Amino acid sequence: MTSTLDRPDLAVPAPKRPATRERLTWRQRLGRFDVKASPYAYISPFFVLFGLTGLFPLVYTLVVSVHEWELLQGQGEFVGLENFANVLQDRFFWNSIFNTLSIFLLSTVPQIAMALVIAAVLDQALKARTFWRMSVLLPYVVTPVAVALIFSSMFNEADGLANNLVGLLGIEPIQWKHDTLASHIAIATMVNWRWTGYNALILLAAMQAVPRDLHESAAIDGAGTARRFFSITIPSIRPTLIFVIITATIGGLQIFAEPKLFDVSSAGGIGGYDRQFQTTVLYLWEMAFFRQNFGEAAAIAWLLFLLIVGIGLINFFISKRIATAEGRVIKKRTAKRLATKEVGK
Amino acid sequence: MKLSRRTTAAAALAGAAAISLVATGCSSNSGGGDGETIELTITTFGTFGYEDLYTEYEEANPNIDIVANNIDTGGNARTDLFTKLGAGSGVSDIVAIEEGWLGAIMEVSDQFVDLTEHGIEERAGDWVDWKYEQATDPEGRVIGYGTDIGPEGLCYNGAAFEAAGLPTDRDEVAELFGGEDATWERYFELGQQYTDATGKAWYDHSGFVWNAMVNQLEEGYYTSDGELNVDGNAELRERFDQLAEATTNGQSAAQTAWDWNGGKSFVDGTFATFVCPGWMLGVVQGQLEAGGGGPDTGWDFADVFPGGAANWGGAFLSIPTSSEHPEEAAALADWLTQPEQQVKQSAAAGNFPSTLEAQEELAANPTPNEVFNDAPTGQILASRAEGVVAQYKGPDDSIIQENVFGPALQALDRGEADGDTAWQEALDLLVELEVE
Numbered sequence: 001m002t003s004t005l006d007r008p009d010l011a012v013p014a015p016k017r018p019a020t021r022e023r024l025t026w027r028q029r030l031g032r033f034d035v036k037a038s039p040y041a042y043i044s045p046f047f048v049l050f051g052l053t054g055l056f057p058l059v060y061t062l063v064v065s066v067h068e069w070e071l072l073q074g075q076g077e078f079v080g081l082e083n084f085a086n087v088l089q090d091r092f093f094w095n096s097i098f099n100t101l102s103i104f105l106l107s108t109v110p111q112i113a114m115a116l117v118i119a120a121v122l123d124q125a126l127k128a129r130t131f132w133r134m135s136v137l138l139p140y141v142v143t144p145v146a147v148a149l150i151f152s153s154m155f156n157e158a159d160g161l162a163n164n165l166v167g168l169l170g171i172e173p174i175q176w177k178h179d180t181l182a183s184h185i186a187i188a189t190m191v192n193w194r195w196t197g198y199n200a201l202i203l204l205a206a207m208q209a210v211p212r213d214l215h216e217s218a219a220i221d222g223a224g225t226a227r228r229f230f231s232i233t234i235p236s237i238r239p240t241l242i243f244v245i246i247t248a249t250i251g252g253l254q255i256f257a258e259p260k261l262f263d264v265s266s267a268g269g270i271g272g273y274d275r276q277f278q279t280t281v282l283y284l285w286e287m288a289f290f291r292q293n294f295g296e297a298a299a300i301a302w303l304l305f306l307l308i309v310g311i312g313l314i315n316f317f318i319s320k321r322i323a324t325a326e327g328r329v330i331k332k333r334t335a336k337r338l339a340t341k342e343v344g345k
Numbered sequence: 346m347k348l349s350r351r352t353t354a355a356a357a358l359a360g361a362a363a364i365s366l367v368a369t370g371c372s373s374n375s376g377g378g379d380g381e382t383i384e385l386t387i388t389t390f391g392t393f394g395y396e397d398l399y400t401e402y403e404e405a406n407p408n409i410d411i412v413a414n415n416i417d418t419g420g421n422a423r424t425d426l427f428t429k430l431g432a433g434s435g436v437s438d439i440v441a442i443e444e445g446w447l448g449a450i451m452e453v454s455d456q457f458v459d460l461t462e463h464g465i466e467e468r469a470g471d472w473v474d475w476k477y478e479q480a481t482d483p484e485g486r487v488i489g490y491g492t493d494i495g496p497e498g499l500c501y502n503g504a505a506f507e508a509a510g511l512p513t514d515r516d517e518v519a520e521l522f523g524g525e526d527a528t529w530e531r532y533f534e535l536g537q538q539y540t541d542a543t544g545k546a547w548y549d550h551s552g553f554v555w556n557a558m559v560n561q562l563e564e565g566y567y568t569s570d571g572e573l574n575v576d577g578n579a580e581l582r583e584r585f586d587q588l589a590e591a592t593t594n595g596q597s598a599a600q601t602a603w604d605w606n607g608g609k610s611f612v613d614g615t616f617a618t619f620v621c622p623g624w625m626l627g628v629v630q631g632q633l634e635a636g637g638g639g640p641d642t643g644w645d646f647a648d649v650f651p652g653g654a655a656n657w658g659g660a661f662l663s664i665p666t667s668s669e670h671p672e673e674a675a676a677l678a679d680w681l682t683q684p685e686q687q688v689k690q691s692a693a694a695g696n697f698p699s700t701l702e703a704q705e706e707l708a709a710n711p712t713p714n715e716v717f718n719d720a721p722t723g724q725i726l727a728s729r730a731e732g733v734v735a736q737y738k739g740p741d742d743s744i745i746q747e748n749v750f751g752p753a754l755q756a757l758d759r760g761e762a763d764g765d766t767a768w769q770e771a772l773d774l775l776v777e778l779e780v781e
Contacts, residue, residue, distance in 0.1 A: 071430075073453060263601070265602045273756075274756065289428050291778065292431075
């Protein structure tokens with residue numbers, strides 16, 4: 001982390017302002033300007049880049065979405081909100097929203113639960129700690145495309161690894177690439193495999209910041225491991241948990257590579273022949289680059305943006321509540337400590 | 346963690362930026378020459394068989410450096426080209442265009458170099474006439490050098506035929522299917538016999554058979570005037586019903602196209618016949634290699650096709666106007682599509698040339714293809730090419746094939762729909778996908 005500069009001693013009285021306003025010299029004015037403007041200059045690279053690569057495409061996408069716009073022919077007539085109306089009436093759009101939310105739930109919930117358990121285990125006094133911690137991060141290093149190719153082969157319906165394993169249990173081969181629920185589970189598995197370890201490490205960092213004395217006193221009071229996990233660890237890391245949930249939400253709503261490459265036989269990969277696992281971003285891709293309707297694709301991009309903003313707002317209110325909950329926890333904690341101190345006296 | 350309103354707004358903006366980035370895509374520029382050595386980029390797809398020809402050309406022209414890129418399937422090549430055309434940059438100096446999506450390219454033919462400026466007119470007589478016509482846009486500009494055409498023959502598995510008590514000799518097989526008068530009725534009738542006798546499928550999946558059935562018609566999804574002609578098209582419907590009946594009776598192996606279970610389905614006798622345009626022979630060979638099979642797997646190639654002569658696919662070499670070296674690119678594309686080179690290409694990839702001279706050469710000098718039980722595939726294809734007529738391809742032809750009939754036929758393959766519901770599904774999709 002960066003070290004903070006020493007604070008100027010506040011006790012030293014500020015130089016008195018001259019009663020009459022003197023004319024500032026050029027240097028002084030430059031100095032003032034420097035103090036006021038420089039910070040903005042220092043942070044400007046991000047905003048300039050963001051304007052170029054973020055804001056401009058965003059606005060341009062809006063322009064495209066209100067025009068008839070073909071991939072090859074380019075801009076056509078202005079059509080107002082017609083593209084949006086078409087998309088909202090399109091059953092494949094709603095299908096893609098359903099798939100996105102379903103895959104999102106199937107991936108995020110088990111992922112965070114698993115990450116919590118793994119983090120809790122890693123938080124124990126293990127031998128070769130760094131080794132274990134690095135190991136859980138390994139899947140994150142592999143690119144999504146490679147993950148998708150490997151899992152696509154594992155979930156091969158004819159004789160993939162997954163069906164061989166369920167075959168050992170005496171279960172009929174599962175239609176991983178045709179059945180809606182099975183395909184969602186398969187894709188969620190890819191996402192989970194890649195992200196669980198990453199989230200576990202973030203949660204682990206939070207867990208290590210939980211004061212050990214809390215655990216110790218709880219243990220002395222006779223609380224078991226499970227009790228301590230649920231009553232101490234989880235409440236203490238709630239803010240971090242919320243962060244993990246938010247990032248997982250954003251990632252989950254933008255799933256693309258996994259369903260794109262899971263079954264490439266239908267039109268180059270549109271998420272199953274009947275769009276069983278076509279996510280919204282994948283539908284956007286199909287609309288833009290397969291069906292070449294850029295106008296509607298831009299409308300989909302904007303609707304997805306609004307959806308993410310909507311979910312972002314929900315997250316905002318939740319995090320606000322969590323923040324107050326955090327305040328309560330701290331108050332309780334201080335009260336508890338004071339109480340123990342009192343007892344100790 | 347406490348998020349301020351501003352952070353949320355910024356995060357939301359950043360999220361939107363990420364999405365819009367997805368929409369904008371990215372591309373890389375093709376390299377330019379330094380005056381001495383000229384770098385020519387070329388993009389092909391599938392099994393094109395050009396590798397040795399590139400080397401040969403580079404040796405003959407030391408100032409040319411060919412940077413080749415081959416995309417696995419025609420479908421992906423289509424996406425790649427359309428994306429780059431849409432972005433306005435990144436198209437290679439020479440790009441292979443498939444007949445199936447030539448219709449969409451013709452809508453923007455002005456983005457390609459008019460090859461009459463590079464003397465293609467003098468070669469007009471080299472190609473079968475319809476190949477040259479296909480590459481000519483309404484304004485009379487010619488935008489592509491024809492490479493191969495896709496006359497269709499029948500691939501069949503000799504071992505599977507033997508097991509079912511069918512003849513295995515390729516001439517007898519051709520007779521069995523009806524020789525010159527082969528029909529789809531006969532094909533499906535034999536299929537039913539085979540399926541009943543062995544319990545195995547007759548063809549790999551309905552999509553390819555359907556493709557052949559449609560491509561064979563004088564007019565496919567569009568009339569020759571460019572009008573969409575699917576709903577109420579009795580000819581299409583009749584063929585669809587034939588296919589639906591056979592599929593419902595278990596003749597389809599419901600395979601995943603371009604995957605075929607990693608090629609294994611070609612090896613383990615999952616299906617006994619396969620529709621084979623010339624270029625598909627290279628695909629089959631690749632699938633056999635991937636699936637651990639080879640010449641002993643028993644695939645053979647018969648000089649017969651249900652419903653008569655048919656063409657599926659075939660490609661063109663085009664030069665985008667964005668190319669920095671149109672002159673040199675035209676010279677290379679011209680050279681690659683000369684009869685002499687087409688014969689070599691055919692030997693390497695198994696596909697069938699589009700120039701008359703090369704076709705005659707293949708017909709006159711039968712060369713055994715060891716992967717297909719030493720069948721003289723080139724000669725057979727020359728015979729299969731007789732009577733092939735080009736079908737008009739509309740702008741959305743490939744979308745209708747893949748996105749409209751694709752899902753309907755898969756539902757049929759998987760037994761989730763009967764002929765009527767599958768046809769209705771296709772018609773619904775046609776409306777919903779706003780095909781023009």
